[in-house]
Amino acid sequence: MLxxxxxxxxxxxxNCTQGEAKRMAVPNDLELRPWDDLDFLGWRDPAAPQRAYLVTESDGKLVGVVLRAAAHQTGRVRRSMxxxxxxxxxxxxxxxMTARKAGPGGRQGDSVGTYMCSDLACSLYVRGKRHAGPPMPEPLPQPERIDRVNxxxxxxLRKVAE
Structure with a gap:
C-alpha cells in the first residue's frame, strides 16, 4: 500500500458522513507505519475501543470504512480465526467487525460483518512480521496468502458498497 x-x-x-470523518481519530504516526508491508491500514479508536477504521486502495483510489467491533464474551478461552x-x-x-453499508442501505441501518483480527494487523500476520501464538502450518506460499487477504x-468492501 502507498x-x-x-x-x-x-x-x-x-460509509460515514463528512462530519464523522472529520471528527474521527486518525493515527498520528502515519509516517512510521510499515506501508510496504500493509495491504490495508487498520486502527482502533483509542477513545472508543469498539470503533475501528480500515483504509485500503481499490481501483487506484483510497477506500475507507468505519467498523464496529462486537463485544467479547468474557470468561471463555476459545480459538477464533x-x-x-x-x-x-x-x-x-x-x-x-460490522460496517454500516454505504448509501441508502446504510442510512436505513443495513450493515455487513466479518471476523477480523482485533488489532487489524492481518497484513503483518500473513507476512510473518507479527505472531498470534504458535504458527499453524500454511500450505500456500506468502504471495498467495497476501492475494487471499486482498x-x-x-x-x-463490495458488500459494504452494495
Missing amino acids: AATESAIRKSFV CSLCLTTHLSDGVSL AALAAF
Missing part, C-alpha cells in the same frame, strides 16, 4: 496522508484518509470513507488472513488467535484476538478484503 503511504497515505491524514487528509486523503479522511476523504476516503464511504480471522476471515481475511486466516490467522488463529486465542481469546479476544478476533472480533466480529481478495477477502475486496469481497467485504
Whole structure:
C-alpha cells in the first residue's frame, strides 16, 4: 500500500458522513507505519475501543470504512480465526467487525460483518512480521496468502458498497 496522508484518509470513507470523518481519530504516526508491508491500514479508536477504521486502495483510489467491533464474551478461552488472513488467535484476538453499508442501505441501518483480527494487523500476520501464538502450518506460499487477504478484503468492501 502507498503511504497515505491524514487528509486523503479522511476523504476516503464511504460509509460515514463528512462530519464523522472529520471528527474521527486518525493515527498520528502515519509516517512510521510499515506501508510496504500493509495491504490495508487498520486502527482502533483509542477513545472508543469498539470503533475501528480500515483504509485500503481499490481501483487506484483510497477506500475507507468505519467498523464496529462486537463485544467479547468474557470468561471463555476459545480459538477464533480471522476471515481475511486466516490467522488463529486465542481469546479476544478476533472480533466480529460490522460496517454500516454505504448509501441508502446504510442510512436505513443495513450493515455487513466479518471476523477480523482485533488489532487489524492481518497484513503483518500473513507476512510473518507479527505472531498470534504458535504458527499453524500454511500450505500456500506468502504471495498467495497476501492475494487471499486482498481478495477477502475486496469481497467485504463490495458488500459494504452494495
